[in-house]
Amino acid sequence: MARPDPHSYNDDTQPETESLTWKARVDFRTRRLHAEATLTLKEASAGPLDLDTRDLEIRSVVDAQGKPLPFLLSPPEPIFGSRLRVELSPGTKQLTIRYRTSPQASALQWLTPAQTAGGQYPYLFSQCQAIHARSVVPLQDTPRIRIRYKAELTVPKELKAVMAAGFVGREEQGVEAVERYEMPQPIPPYLLAFAVGRLAAKELGSRSRVWAEPEVLEEAAEEFEDVDAMLRAAEELFGTYDWERFDLLTMPPSFPYGGMENPRLTFLTPSLLAGDKSLVSVVAHELAHSWTGNLVTNATAEHFWLNEGFTVFAERRIIEALYGEEVAKLHAALGRRVLEDAMQHFKAHPQLTALRTHLTGVDPDEAFSQIPYEKGYLLLRALEEAVGRPAFDAFLKRYLEAHRFQALTTEQFTAFVEKHLPGALAKVDAEAYLNKPGIPGSAPVPRSERLERMASYKAKVPTKDEVKDWTPAEWQLYLQSLPHGTSKDVFRQLDDRFQLTKSQNAEVLVSWLVASLRAGWAPALGRTEAFLGEVGRMKYLKPLYGALAATSEGKALARSVFNRYAERYHPIARNAVESILNRA
Ligand code: BES
Numbered sequence: 001m002a003r004p005d006p007h008s009y010n011d012d013t014q015p016e017t018e019s020l021t022w023k024a025r026v027d028f029r030t031r032r033l034h035a036e037a038t039l040t041l042k043e044a045s046a047g048p049l050d051l052d053t054r055d056l057e058i059r060s061v062v063d064a065q066g067k068p069l070p071f072l073l074s075p076p077e078p079i080f081g082s083r084l085r086v087e088l089s090p091g092t093k094q095l096t097i098r099y100r101t102s103p104q105a106s107a108l109q110w111l112t113p114a115q116t117a118g119g120q121y122p123y124l125f126s127q128c129q130a131i132h133a134r135s136v137v138p139l140q141d142t143p144r145i146r147i148r149y150k151a152e153l154t155v156p157k158e159l160k161a162v163m164a165a166g167f168v169g170r171e172e173q174g175v176e177a178v179e180r181y182e183m184p185q186p187i188p189p190y191l192l193a194f195a196v197g198r199l200a201a202k203e204l205g206s207r208s209r210v211w212a213e214p215e216v217l218e219e220a221a222e223e224f225e226d227v228d229a230m231l232r233a234a235e236e237l238f239g240t241y242d243w244e245r246f247d248l249l250t251m252p253p254s255f256p257y258g259g260m261e262n263p264r265l266t267f268l269t270p271s272l273l274a275g276d277k278s279l280v281s282v283v284a285h286e287l288a289h290s291w292t293g294n295l296v297t298n299a300t301a302e303h304f305w306l307n308e309g310f311t312v313f314a315e316r317r318i319i320e321a322l323y324g325e326e327v328a329k330l331h332a333a334l335g336r337r338v339l340e341d342a343m344q345h346f347k348a349h350p351q352l353t354a355l356r357t358h359l360t361g362v363d364p365d366e367a368f369s370q371i372p373y374e375k376g377y378l379l380l381r382a383l384e385e386a387v388g389r390p391a392f393d394a395f396l397k398r399y400l401e402a403h404r405f406q407a408l409t410t411e412q413f414t415a416f417v418e419k420h421l422p423g424a425l426a427k428v429d430a431e432a433y434l435n436k437p438g439i440p441g442s443a444p445v446p447r448s449e450r451l452e453r454m455a456s457y458k459a460k461v462p463t464k465d466e467v468k469d470w471t472p473a474e475w476q477l478y479l480q481s482l483p484h485g486t487s488k489d490v491f492r493q494l495d496d497r498f499q500l501t502k503s504q505n506a507e508v509l510v511s512w513l514v515a516s517l518r519a520g521w522a523p524a525l526g527r528t529e530a531f532l533g534e535v536g537r538m539k540y541l542k543p544l545y546g547a548l549a550a551t552s553e554g555k556a557l558a559r560s561v562f563n564r565y566a567e568r569y570h571p572i573a574r575n576a577v578e579s580i581l582n583r584a
Pocket residue numbers: 129130256257258259260261281282285286289308368373539
């Protein structure tokens with residue numbers, strides 16, 4: 001095989017990169033990085049070396065002696081970007097590429113001061129997963145190849161640069177500051193990450209601190225204060241934490257995801273700041289990736305479920321350890337609902353509902369869904385039930401231990417299961433999860449008294465007394481289970497009694513707004529419109545724009561709201577909403 005990853009120009013007959021030294025000057029005025037990347041190869045080599053790039057302007061390529069190396073930058077291809085082919089002269093072990101990024105670099109969002117909490121300083125952040133690292137650094141942008149790196153970011157002196165790496169030092173020189181970082185553990189390129197802004201930090205424990213703009217720092221520190229306990233619970237379950245620190249960065253609202261597991265520095269949406277720690281399962285999820293994903297990685301996007309399915313499984317185990325089985329079951333029940341919705345959504349593309357996907361010609365951002373998360377979770381739960389928890393726990397530790405700092409395919413995973421849990425795959429009909437569409441009929445279903453009570457409501461409006469101990473997860477489950485066709489009157493009663501339109505919990509609010517929009521309950525429109533200007537998290541934008549655009553009156557409103565706020569959204573989110581509106 002020459003090109004093992006359908007989303008990378010990487011050719012496996014060519015040398016692999018071992019490490020990167022990256023120097024970049026951050027220019028907020030032109031929205032460019034002026035950069036230099038030195039790639040060190042695993043061995044001295046000759047001949048062509050193909051690198052991934054997107055929208056990079058290449059200035060020069062030289063070897064370790066400064067001698068120019070011939071190179072060719074091909075015209076961009078859809079999904080991939082442009083191949084940069086460098087001709088290595090015999091014995092080349094190191095090459096340095098001078099280049100600058102484009103203001104449209106797909107991994108970067110440049111925020112104006114008005115888009116930040118403080119309103120005074122600009123902000124820049126990266127989001128490289130799945131295949132955006134190539135818009136920041138020319139490299140072999142495939143999770144099969146891990147690199148260690150050293151980085152030096154030059155930024156305006158008033159700002160702080162943070163990276164998902166170990167901090168080495170900061171030096172101020174005139175109006176600029178140089179911040180140095182080093183990542184001694186090898187990482188897949190999608191985990192390269194940094195942010196630059198007016199940032200401050202607060203300690204949460206001996207291995208954790210939270211970074212945020214000063215305006216939200218206290219709030220963030222309170223919301224995430226249990227992170228140390230989470231870290232200890234996770235180590236108990238999955239083995240020693242290998243990344244030394246687990247710091248958190250509270251992002252500006254336009255961050256398009258709930259969280260991103262950048263090693264040593266998880267990025268989190270500020271929409272988690274509910275004031276009552278009710279949304280910290282996202283932190284548990286990103287922490288879990290320190291094992292499932294960052295240590296043991298999917299070989300290509302076609303095996304993405306190995307990252308996310310395992311991580312949802314691990315996340316719920318952490319939740320169970322910290323908050324008990326009942327809470328973990330509620331989360332599992334919510335996951336099941338999400339999975340059913342996703343199956344509905346992909347009705348026309350059943351092949352994308354198998355865990356092992358085939359993505360030649362498909363952009364991983366387009367294929368993204370909750371299916372690898374929740375169907376993957378169900379497969380692992382089924383295996384756990386089939387062999388019993390003690391045996392599955394032992395298997396999990398062994399699996400992680402055996403594949404540390406490696407990338408795996410689904411086929412390698414099944415071979416490993418067959419070896420260590422013989423017969424288990426057949427017993428749960430793993431084939432139905434891995435290679436067939438839909439949800440297997442035998443998939444495990446969470447059961448508890450509390451869940452049964454929840455299921456009995458349907459469209460009945462609960463009394464104040466009945467909801468007095470409901471957690472946000474129960475509210476979500478209740479709201480998401482309201483039958484289609486529930487009358488507007490029910491929504492009016494619910495809002496009169498529980499002021500759901502004023503909910504401070506983003507998950508509850510979105511469940512509420514989506515259900516009320518679907519029912520055509522007009523008072524939801526105003527809050528929806530305002531909320532769409534406050535958040536950029538795709539998980540919220542997609543269903544809200546989808547629900548708005550589903551009615552003929554809503555469609556025009558959705559367009560005008562989008563036109564008003566598109567500038568605020570991350571380019572990835574903007575594309576996602578655009579395609580929802582175009583489909584409607
Ligand atoms: N790694 C993902 C986010 C991601 C996936 C970014 C694919 C780009 C491409 C992260 O770990 C994640 O899954 N985040 C979830 C939260 C989680 C609790 C399910 C999210 O953002 O909603």
